Amino acid sequence: xxxxxxxxxxxxxxxxxxxxxxxVCGMLEIxxxxxxxxxxxxxxxxxxxxxxxxxxxNVQLLLFTxxxxxxxxxxxxxxxxxxxxDSAHLKTGVEAMLGQEAVVTEEVGEPxxxxxxxxxxxxxxxxxxxxxxxxxxxxxxxxEGLKLWVRRPAATPSVPQVGxxxxxxx
Numbered sequence: 001x002x003x004x005x006x007x008x009x010x011x012x013x014x015x016x017x018x019x020x021x022x023x024v025c026g027m028l029e030i031x032x033x034x035x036x037x038x039x040x041x042x043x044x045x046x047x048x049x050x051x052x053x054x055x056x057x058n059v060q061l062l063l064f065t066x067x068x069x070x071x072x073x074x075x076x077x078x079x080x081x082x083x084x085x086d087s088a089h090l091k092t093g094v095e096a097m098l099g100q101e102a103v104v105t106e107e108v109g110e111p112x113x114x115x116x117x118x119x120x121x122x123x124x125x126x127x128x129x130x131x132x133x134x135x136x137x138x139x140x141x142x143x144e145g146l147k148l149w150v151r152r153p154a155a156t157p158s159v160p161q162v163g164x165x166x167x168x169x170x
Contacts, residue, residue, distance in 0.1 A: 014060065018048030035075055043068030094143045101137050102150060108132040116150060123148045 012020075025041035047064040055063075091098075100118060102125070108114035113126040116138060128141055129151040138150035 014051035014057065015048045018044050018051055018060065018064075022048060035079070036072065039071040039075065040064075040068045042071055097140050097143060097148070100140050101153075102140055102148070104132050104134050104136050104138060104150075107134050108138070108150065113147070116148060118148070125150050127151065 022041045022044035025037045025044060029035075029038040029041060043064040043066075046067045047060040050060045050063050097118060102116040102118035102123070104114060104125070105117050105122060106115035108116070108125050108127045109131040110127075113124055114132070114134075115122050116125040117123075118140065124146060125138070125148045127138075128149050132138055132150070132152060137153065139153050140148050141151055142149035
């Protein structure tokens with residue numbers, strides 16, 4: 001019987017398992033760096049402490065869930081507030097082309113349209129302002145599938161002259 005008492009009990013306890021979970025989550029955070037698994041690591045550390053104090057598994061799981069989710073929600077709110085407060089909506093893809101200038105590389109006419117170059121890419125184009133010859137600059141007004149609807153840039157409106165003929169007659 002003396003031999004049985006001399007053996008060490010190597011069965012992991014709950015606090016040790018939570019500690020291993022915290023270390024694994026911490027290592028994942030280093031690899032992934034998305035500030036997600038970090039909060040699970042902190043939640044696992046809190047649960048490890050609860051287990052070491054002798055609290056039950058239900059309390060440990062509740063503490064892990066609450067701490068992890070609370071830290072996750074707070075961090076997302078803070079990061080969004082501080083890192084995106086002055087940033088404007090970044091237009092990308094098709095949205096970024098609207099209002100941009102393009103150059104006609106193949107006459108845009110009826111009925112089949114032509115081709116324009118925008119941001120170094122060639123696009124099929126249709127005109128909203130009649131026939132447009134090659135080499136002319138146009139403005140992208142609309143994107144419909146893989147087709148751009150373009151028009152000549154609007155000419156500056158003429159400003160009436162002070163003392164024009166109409167005013168002199170009246």
